[in-house]
Amino acid sequence: MNDAATDTHCPYCALQCGMGLRRTDGPVPVAVVERPGFPVNRGALCGKGANAAAVLAPGARLTTPLVRTGGELRPASWDEALDRIAGAVTATAAAHGRDAVGVFGGGGLTNEKAYLLGKFARVVLGTSAIDYNGRFCMSSAAAGGIRAFGLDRGLPFPVEDIPRAGCVILVGGNPAETMPPFVRYLRELQENGGKLVVVDPRRTRTAELADLHLAPRPGTDLALALGMLHLVVAEGRTDEAFIAGRTTGWAETRAAAMAHWPEHVESVTGVPLPHLREAVRLFCEAGTGMVLTARGPEQQAKGTDTVSAWINLCLATGNAGRLHAGYGCLTGQGNGQGGREHGQKADQLPGYRKLDDPAARAHVAAVWGVDPDALPAPGRSAYELLDSLGTDVRTLLLAGSNPVVSAPRSAHVTERLRSLDFLAVSDVVLSETAALADVVLPVTQWAEETGTMTNLEGRVILRRKAAEAPAGVRSDLEVLHALAGRLGHGEGFPTEPEKAFDELRRASAGGAADYAGISYERIEAEEGVFWPCPSADHPGTPRLFLDRFATPDGRARFTAVHHRPAGEEPDEEYPVRLTTGRVLAQYQSGAQTRRVAELNAAAPGAFVELHPRLAERLGVRDGEQVAVVSRRGRTVTPARLTTAIRPDTVFMPFHWPGAANANVHTNPALDPVSRMPEFKACAVRLERCEGGG
Ligand SMILES: Nc1nc2c(c(=O)[nH]1)N[C@H]1C(S)=C(S)[C@@H](COP(=O)(O)OP(=O)(O)OC[C@H]3O[C@@H](n4cnc5c(=O)[nH]c(N)nc54)[C@H](O)[C@@H]3O)O[C@H]1N2
Ligand SMILES: Nc1nc2c(c(=O)[nH]1)N[C@H]1C(S)=C(S)[C@@H](COP(=O)(O)OP(=O)(O)OC[C@H]3O[C@@H](n4cnc5c(=O)[nH]c(N)nc54)[C@H](O)[C@@H]3O)O[C@H]1N2
Ligand code: SF4
Numbered sequence: 001m002n003d004a005a006t007d008t009h010c011p012y013c014a015l016q017c018g019m020g021l022r023r024t025d026g027p028v029p030v031a032v033v034e035r036p037g038f039p040v041n042r043g044a045l046c047g048k049g050a051n052a053a054a055v056l057a058p059g060a061r062l063t064t065p066l067v068r069t070g071g072e073l074r075p076a077s078w079d080e081a082l083d084r085i086a087g088a089v090t091a092t093a094a095a096h097g098r099d100a101v102g103v104f105g106g107g108g109l110t111n112e113k114a115y116l117l118g119k120f121a122r123v124v125l126g127t128s129a130i131d132y133n134g135r136f137c138m139s140s141a142a143a144g145g146i147r148a149f150g151l152d153r154g155l156p157f158p159v160e161d162i163p164r165a166g167c168v169i170l171v172g173g174n175p176a177e178t179m180p181p182f183v184r185y186l187r188e189l190q191e192n193g194g195k196l197v198v199v200d201p202r203r204t205r206t207a208e209l210a211d212l213h214l215a216p217r218p219g220t221d222l223a224l225a226l227g228m229l230h231l232v233v234a235e236g237r238t239d240e241a242f243i244a245g246r247t248t249g250w251a252e253t254r255a256a257a258m259a260h261w262p263e264h265v266e267s268v269t270g271v272p273l274p275h276l277r278e279a280v281r282l283f284c285e286a287g288t289g290m291v292l293t294a295r296g297p298e299q300q301a302k303g304t305d306t307v308s309a310w311i312n313l314c315l316a317t318g319n320a321g322r323l324h325a326g327y328g329c330l331t332g333q334g335n336g337q338g339g340r341e342h343g344q345k346a347d348q349l350p351g352y353r354k355l356d357d358p359a360a361r362a363h364v365a366a367v368w369g370v371d372p373d374a375l376p377a378p379g380r381s382a383y384e385l386l387d388s389l390g391t392d393v394r395t396l397l398l399a400g401s402n403p404v405v406s407a408p409r410s411a412h413v414t415e416r417l418r419s420l421d422f423l424a425v426s427d428v429v430l431s432e433t434a435a436l437a438d439v440v441l442p443v444t445q446w447a448e449e450t451g452t453m454t455n456l457e458g459r460v461i462l463r464r465k466a467a468e469a470p471a472g473v474r475s476d477l478e479v480l481h482a483l484a485g486r487l488g489h490g491e492g493f494p495t496e497p498e499k500a501f502d503e504l505r506r507a508s509a510g511g512a513a514d515y516a517g518i519s520y521e522r523i524e525a526e527e528g529v530f531w532p533c534p535s536a537d538h539p540g541t542p543r544l545f546l547d548r549f550a551t552p553d554g555r556a557r558f559t560a561v562h563h564r565p566a567g568e569e570p571d572e573e574y575p576v577r578l579t580t581g582r583v584l585a586q587y588q589s590g591a592q593t594r595r596v597a598e599l600n601a602a603a604p605g606a607f608v609e610l611h612p613r614l615a616e617r618l619g620v621r622d623g624e625q626v627a628v629v630s631r632r633g634r635t636v637t638p639a640r641l642t643t644a645i646r647p648d649t650v651f652m653p654f655h656w657p658g659a660a661n662a663n664v665h666t667n668p669a670l671d672p673v674s675r676m677p678e679f680k681a682c683a684v685r686l687e688r689c690e691g692g693g
């Protein structure tokens, strides 16, 4: 036994907490230990991180390739599995064209993997059909950020700045359950005399910490933000010098806000006018203010405009582009940030370049040694890609996502996946999606390999290998290398992560997300490096926009936006709003965390959260089975009664498959800009199950 711990990071969320891994002699090869030196979490971990090593146990994970024969998945050699995939790709492309081969990636993949997956799609497959689960995550915030600031980096400042603001408005985020070590920054804010305002239809553990909690109806954040801006103007609280000196577009935005009367906003959102006024007062009298959004306001069919409305509030009050103030988004997945910068998004090339920009195509094509004209055009977004399976896209290669559980309108997506000619899934476990595949490839995870991740602050960090993978398991990079070789590209797909990273640095050089000056060595020496970092002697950029915004004229852009209803509003048949989200002990589709006994003990299964008044009308008691019915399907789960939710709204976590899967109901109405589906608002009715619980 070796006592020295390897410094690394958690496999799960975007906080990317630092942790140590010490080798053991048991079936789980490493044990998680504290790493107090890493600044973001300073040693603290949530239960998911603390128990992360359990998924490394041979019993929890895949250890051999599987191929489908006679309807059943059976163990196979790597050669057989890879040959089958290469054969299917070739056959589909020959019969239906290159765009009939699709790729679906994930925001949990390392930068190296995301980069090479995008390159594989564009260079080896020559397909435009690639997108990833990050589309379901922070795409609205990304679109809103680019629209206003010319650049999307979740937080334009390090988390350590948050306690130095005078007031933080946290909109639709529940970090007490989704990023527990982050809560320390909110507590420090309050200890420093700063105020916390939380906007959430539920009185969550996070909302309980707040100085003020606003509980709007799901899907009405846009009206709420417009109402606040209206009051800011009416009460003379705008920062005219900032507006004149550092922004454009105020006149139209001001007019749009003035059209949203506070009394109307009160009736749309259900937030009492005095609460709205109090939020404006706290925000404007604080000296400096921050607005942080998370999935609540973003996962709506108007998520981008909603983000713009919150950014407008920051700009109008001078809370952007200066120290301890500004707008930020709490990115979600481990590499949600880096995963959206290096080319697995349908319209994107590495370095946050645009696939439809001729200069970007020329730069990246030169790094890849291909003709710029050979690069495909932008493809369709994640839901549209999944919706096209079996018709336009006939063969799909999927890595780092479990859409059977996590995609909107999941029963339909599952049927589309089943209708494919061929599905290949690389995963560490046999997820619900992998179980549908024709070939399943067992890949190394997190502690078994090295790679970089970019956390919610834009800090590029290094996850170090700390354990050997079981025999028979290969890395995603080895899989891409082997497939590329079989498809006629023996070169260009390094299996060494550091080599892949060095190529990524060159591909990103000169782009918005410039990693050129970042090296594994520097990351180790500096506890991470913030992008952009264009050269080895550049210090990195913890704080963006202090001098200028990343727009052509250096000014932030207001966008005039108007409120509109959700894609599906309650009616007589479906009178209740359903919103969805997360619980502390499960992660995403649950593919990993549902395999950990400690976490299942804490969060054993799905439920529907509802107010006792609504429950009484239905005759449902706490713990009884209740059916939730929408236009898209029916689920049955136990009722959980709580006064912490609005009586017109119910909440379901989405971590479980089958008859309890929240995504049976979610509405794939897409945001026109970000193509984000409306996970946070649809219409349902509840039915008592006969015979009760
Ligand atoms: N335990 C755990 N932690 C996680 C994850 C996980 O699966 N489990 N996933 C990670 C990932 S990928 C992500 S993206 C983040 C997500 O982190 P969060 O955004 O904090 O998570 P959610 O639970 O999806 O949504 C947050 C809150 O939005 C509220 N909400 C619902 N509808 C609305 C609305 O219309 N308006 C407003 N204002 N609020 C609304 C919900 O009640 C919920 O409390 O968490 C990361 N961390
Ligand atoms: N109703 C509802 N649905 C939602 C949301 C919501 O709030 N409400 N949130 C959405 C959001 S924000 C997100 S991010 C998505 C997430 O949902 P998913 O995309 O399903 O994310 P995960 O469950 O994390 O799936 C990741 C898969 O990749 C595997 N994996 C882990 N590491 C690796 C690796 O290195 N290589 C490979 N090949 N595989 C790996 C895991 O075992 C797992 O099977 O869900 C979305 N769905
Ligand atoms: S907060 Fe996120 S990164 Fe930190 S231990 Fe928990 S899951 Fe891991």
Ligand SMILES: [Mo]
Pocket: 136, 137, 138, 332, 333, 336
């Ligand atoms: Mo996410």
